[in-house]
Amino acid sequence: MTITRADADQRDAALALIVATQSSPRTACAYLGTEADGVRAELDDLDTPWQETLRVAVEPSGRVVGAVLHDADPEETMRSWIHGPWTVDEQTWSAYAVPLVRAALDQLPPGVEQHELSAAPAHTGMARLAADLGWHATGLSIAYQATTATAHRWPADAPDARVATPAELPAISALHDAAFPGTYATARQLLADEARSTLVLGHDGEVTGYASGEIQADGAGYLDFLAIAPERRGRGLAPGLLAAISRELLARSSQGTVNLVVDEMNAAAVALYEGFGYVRDAELLGYRSWPQPQASGGSFA
Numbered sequence: 001m002t003i004t005r006a007d008a009d010q011r012d013a014a015l016a017l018i019v020a021t022q023s024s025p026r027t028a029c030a031y032l033g034t035e036a037d038g039v040r041a042e043l044d045d046l047d048t049p050w051q052e053t054l055r056v057a058v059e060p061s062g063r064v065v066g067a068v069l070h071d072a073d074p075e076e077t078m079r080s081w082i083h084g085p086w087t088v089d090e091q092t093w094s095a096y097a098v099p100l101v102r103a104a105l106d107q108l109p110p111g112v113e114q115h116e117l118s119a120a121p122a123h124t125g126m127a128r129l130a131a132d133l134g135w136h137a138t139g140l141s142i143a144y145q146a147t148t149a150t151a152h153r154w155p156a157d158a159p160d161a162r163v164a165t166p167a168e169l170p171a172i173s174a175l176h177d178a179a180f181p182g183t184y185a186t187a188r189q190l191l192a193d194e195a196r197s198t199l200v201l202g203h204d205g206e207v208t209g210y211a212s213g214e215i216q217a218d219g220a221g222y223l224d225f226l227a228i229a230p231e232r233r234g235r236g237l238a239p240g241l242l243a244a245i246s247r248e249l250l251a252r253s254s255q256g257t258v259n260l261v262v263d264e265m266n267a268a269a270v271a272l273y274e275g276f277g278y279v280r281d282a283e284l285l286g287y288r289s290w291p292q293p294q295a296s297g298g299s300f301a
């Protein structure tokens with residue numbers, strides 16, 4: 001068995017393997033969806049072209065029996081997200097999951113030193129792999145989904161919710177870094193990304209909360225970040241902001257859905273989302289090559 005870059009035929013075989021393996025939570029990687037069309041669209045949307053990072057495990061017969069790839073941010077967060085690995089069966093997993101991840105890590109740009117894997121708890125092979133690598137499991141996170149059918153239950157948008165401006169970056173950064181330390185995107189990256197929706201709450205230059213989300217390659221809305229300033233929490237500000245960002249994403253989503261992921265221990269956020277009619281869709285665990293920082297409020301996975 002060799003682990004190598006993929007030629008065109010091996011790429012097609014790897015894609016078929018990835019699509020087949022993504023269809024079950026017992027073998028799927030949580031960064032990609034479960035539907036064939038969505039998986040391809042999400043791969044094509046990665047910042048690092050997947051055709052370049054793809055590595056395949058190939059039997060002497062030429063059969064592709066394993067695959068892995070990565071996405072990385074060598075500019076700001078210096079992190080990588082290992083997609084997969086995927087193998088044809090458990091025996092191949094036991095022998096090649098670790099070498100596949102090492103093949104993905106070997107090609108990372110210099111300075112990218114924090115790495116992450118993610119899968120449902122049902123993917124027990126991923127937990128074994130993380131332990132073999134010496135990586136740390138994060139707490140359980142819950143994926144929630146709202147659809148257009150849910151939206152009639154939501155309160156009115158907060159009247160002071162509006163699109164964030166570059167001048168508000170320092171205030172948003174302060175909230176973002178405190179609520180989501182060590183997360184996968186900086187506040188500067190959120191504001192610089194014109195395809196995103198980033199809203200703030202507040203008057204006269206004061207930012208009392210912010211929320212940011214995007215439309216994923218498969219057309220689903222995804223709300224990544226929402227926080228109220230610590231000194232303003234518990235006063236009923238969150239629902240108006242959540243309504244505004246949820247409606248915005250729903251309106252832009254071709255699937256008519258908004259997804260989000262929340263740490264199951266984040267009681268305030270879980271109550272907020274369930275009160276809005278967001279429905280539990282899946283569970284997932286992250287596995288990180290570095291110890292998890294402490295969030296001041298609670299964090300998305």
Ligand SMILES: CC(C)(COP(=O)(O)OP(=O)(O)OC[C@H]1O[C@@H](n2cnc3c(N)ncnc32)[C@H](O)[C@@H]1OP(=O)(O)O)[C@@H](O)C(=O)NCCC(=O)NCCS
Nearest residue numbers: 179227228233234235236237238262268269271272297298
């Ligand atoms: C989650 C968060 C946005 C809630 O904001 P908030 O201003 O405290 O919430 P509000 O006062 O507007 O309350 C809205 C609803 O949230 C829920 N909630 C808020 N605080 C809660 C708490 N301490 N315990 C349980 N539910 C709580 C309730 O459902 C509440 O509705 P209710 O008052 O009708 O019961 C805020 O705690 C925060 O910014 N946390 C840090 C960042 C974060 O964790 N974001 C979510 C990531 S998934």
